[in-house]
Amino acid sequence: MAALDLFGRRWSLRILWELRAGPLGFRPLQKRCDDMSSSVMRQRLTELLDARVIHQLPDSRYELTPLGQEARHALNPLARWAEHWAATIDPHLADRTDDRSAGGAPHADTVGEGSPEGKP
Amino acid sequence: MAALDLFGRRWSLRILWELRAGPLGFRPLQKRCDDMSSSVMRQRLTELLDARVIHQLPDSRYELTPLGQEARHALNPLARWAEHWAATIDPHLADRTDDRSAGGAPHADTVGEGSPEGKP
DNA sequence: TCCTTCGCTTCGATTACCGAAGCGGTCGTC
DNA sequence: GACGACCGCTTCGGTAATCGAAGCGAAGGA
Numbered sequence: 268m269a270a271l272d273l274f275g276r277r278w279s280l281r282i283l284w285e286l287r288a289g290p291l292g293f294r295p296l297q298k299r300c301d302d303m304s305s306s307v308m309r310q311r312l313t314e315l316l317d318a319r320v321i322h323q324l325p326d327s328r329y330e331l332t333p334l335g336q337e338a339r340h341a342l343n344p345l346a347r348w349a350e351h352w353a354a355t356i357d358p359h360l361a362d363r364t365d366d367r368s369a370g371g372a373p374h375a376d377t378v379g380e381g382s383p384e385g386k387p
Numbered sequence: 388m389a390a391l392d393l394f395g396r397r398w399s400l401r402i403l404w405e406l407r408a409g410p411l412g413f414r415p416l417q418k419r420c421d422d423m424s425s426s427v428m429r430q431r432l433t434e435l436l437d438a439r440v441i442h443q444l445p446d447s448r449y450e451l452t453p454l455g456q457e458a459r460h461a462l463n464p465l466a467r468w469a470e471h472w473a474a475t476i477d478p479h480l481a482d483r484t485d486d487r488s489a490g491g492a493p494h495a496d497t498v499g500e501g502s503p504e505g506k507p
Numbered sequence: 508t509c510c511t512t513c514g515c516t517t518c519g520a521t522t523a524c525c526g527a528a529g530c531g532g533t534c535g536t537c
Numbered sequence: 538g539a540c541g542a543c544c545g546c547t548t549c550g551g552t553a554a555t556c557g558a559a560g561c562g563a564a565g566g567a
Binding site for chain 2 (some may be wrong): 268269270271274275276277278279280281284320321335337340341342343344345347348349351352353376
């Protein structure tokens with residue numbers, strides 16, 4: 268349950284995901300994460316460090332711990348589902364021209380685009 | 388990637404997880420989610436509805452769609468990892484008094500919740 | 508009728524998040 | 538040695554997300 272809280276925070280899953288290929292420094296990692304805020308990034312990093320999911324190399328790069336590797340692998344089915352999901356709902360989105368119901372199509376329809384709703 | 392945005396929001400993973408056993412009404416679901424805010428819950432529900440992950444029964448209860456079921460199954464390895472993770476870091480927590488953030492299960496309480504992951 | 512529960516909404520007050528700027532440090536180049 | 542160009546990381550003001558409590562109309566049970 269605590270894991271749902273840890274990973275329920277913004278960018279934490281993404282950070283875990285972006286470290287899958289190997290260790291990354293602060294700024295390279297930041298760039299990979301859609302240029303997320305450095306302050307939030309530091310927050311997530313300390314949280315993940317504290318959770319023993321990542322650790323810091325002598326050259327100060329971040330790397331998945333064995334525990335983190337397992338988490339990343341555990342994330343694989345979800346990633347696979349995401350593809351299936353995107354393939355399923357994207358056609359729907361392309362179809363809807365007159366549909367404004369359901370509170371207005373919040374979620375991002377494309378990769379990396381995160382401007383759900385709440386347009387003041 | 389868009390999935391990381393959808394599930395990166397607070398409570399969305401939790402809602403998905405709590406619906407695993409079957410359909411639930413608004414308030415029962417709310418109670419199961421650590422009594423989360425009803426306003427945010429409505430937000431998440433519409434997002435998940437819009438994402439075709441859940442749908443509403445004639446009696447207005449919420450249920451996972453087939454797509455949602457797959458997502459829930461894709462979440463299983465992560466849940467299994469969470470147990471392993473909790474077992475690994477909980478002993479560490481006994482030592483530290485500075486348990487800010489992740490490791491200490493901020494408000495989602497501890498993992499020991501009767502039968503954590505086993506089938507109820 | 509009274510009382511409870513339901514799905515759901517509204518609203519003020521925290522909190523999380525963003526974005527840009529900045530600091531001290533290392534490295535390569537002139 | 539002075540100059541950039543990066544680096545890890547921090548601080549800060551503004552904006553968006555989240556909370557918590559209250560409330561509404563409807564559907565039941567006693």
